[in-house]
Amino acid sequence: MDFSRIATPLTKLTRKEVKYDWGPTQVQAFEELKKRLTEAPILALPDGNKDMVVYSDASYLGLGCVLMQRGKVIAYASRQLKTHETNYPTHDLELAAVVFALIIWRHYLYGVKCTIYTDHKSLKYFFEQKDLNMRQRRWLELLKDYDCEILSHPGKANVVADALSRKTEHSAIQVKSYSLVITPYFLNELKDAQKEGLKEENVGFERIFGQVKSLEENECGVKIRFGRMWVPRNGDIRSRILDEAHKSRYSIHPGATKMYQDLRKNYWWPGMKFNVMQYVNKCLTCAQVKAEHQKPYGYVQPLEVPKWKWEHITMDFITKLPLTAKRHDAIWVIVDRLTKSAHFLPIRETYTSEKLSELFVKEIITRHGVPVSIVSDRDT
Known part of the structure; x- marks a missing residue:
């Protein structure tokens, strides 16, 4: 409270x-x-649905209750009295606190056997009372929905205060800080790999024909381009950098975009973005754990059934046909998705977009009106 x-x-x-x-x-x-x-007291998560205990109390300031399980606090709840509740007798106030707890924690207590402790002894016999007013009858109907037992405990047995004084149920957690550090050993390996990659016979393999002149040397003797270290293709340095940026405890499996943006701050090599994307796509952990956020794609996804004819159509072209007398060598197929009725328009493969548009207006729109959507296989 x-x-x-x-x-x-x-x-x-x-x-x-x-x-x-x-x-x-x-x-x-x-x-x-x-x-x-x-500075809220630490709450515990419910462990199953057994041994649920509610401690409730009421005064003329408000209602308060605590939900506990095996000595651990699950939740607290309290509220002030409403204006009409200040006129309740003590018996009804204590019962109101019980009803308040059952309603607010229904998701925990409904269908579960629980015990409710209150410091008002007469509530123990509430289910046996015969002379009840309308308010008490409503509360009795609500209480019968729950498998609960109301018991009394002395006011000095302040379990709530004891729960509030319980600071922790677990030993302290050790937290380690991780950071990515480039060691001199790594720099020496990188310099050796760069010297090997700049040899005349390896320049083609490294795909840096046009970038050799733009490579500069920093104070550590490492070849850089636009302030970023060039990572050659020979050796295993690239794969080690990709592993460190994706699988280490410092990185924790970022996506391709995030991983590329992190790496490009310090490193560069030709085709780096494609290599990062390829690496992430092959990561088994990411494939098993990460959810797919983009919409499903591909022809296997069914389209919604149209509600009216010729509002939604599909079209395609049949080409490479023998020439007709009018020099037509293709057919433009336009199908209504609802009725499956179709138009087969003879055309030439050399028709421009303007010519096809004129034909579409003449043959389709004048007969069926303007469609809401057109589905095609992206033919040009």
């Missing part, structure tokens, strides 16, 4: 009859809420 009590100066400002006055009391409540939210 701490949060509802702390937020009281703020929630009062939301009432219609209260004048909006933001003062030191509201500022203090706002800052205290921020502090409590950033």
Whole structure:
């Protein structure tokens, strides 16, 4: 109930009859809420659906409850009393706290055997009472939907306070920091590979005929181009760099674009973007784990069935046919996707786009109107 009590100066400002006055009391409540939210007690995840226990309590300030499982806190909940609830007797207030817990944690407690502890003894016999008012009858119907047992515990047995004081359930986690460092050993290997690649008999293999003159030497003696180290094709340096940029704990399997942008800051070689894309496409881990975000493509994907004739059509060309008397050597096939009715228009392969457009207007649009969509196999 701490949060509802702390937020009281703020929630009062939301009432219609209260004048909006933001003062030191509201500022203090706002800052205290921020502090409590950033220092929240550690919650545990439910382990199965057994041993669920709810501790509820009520006062004339608000309702509060805690959901626990085997001594671990699963969730907290609290709220202030509504205006009409301030007139409830103590019995109904305590019952309201139980109902509040069952409603807000229905996804945890529905269909699960659970125990509810309250410090009001008379609630133990609530299911046996005969004289109930309308509000209590509604709550009784709700309680019967759950497999719960209401028990009492003394107010001094403050399990909630004990749960709040429990700082941690686990030992401290060790976190290691990883970084990519270019060692002198690697630079020596790179320089040796560059010397080998610049030999006259290897320049063609390295595909750097036009870039040899643009290679410069930095202070470490490494050949660079536009400030980036040239990685030759000979040896295994390229594959080691690709492995480090993709599979190491520092990189964690980035996509082709991200990996290329990271590598191009320090390295260069001809066809680097294609090599990166090829490498990522062959990564078995990425293929097994990463989800496909682009839309399905290819002819195997069925098209939606049209709702009206000649709104959606398909077309194709049959070419390389024998010449007719009118010098036609091709047929333009236009099919309605709904009725499957078709037009076979004799044409010549040499027809331009303008000529085909005129024929389409004359033979199709004048008869069936303008189609909504046209599907083709991208013929030109």
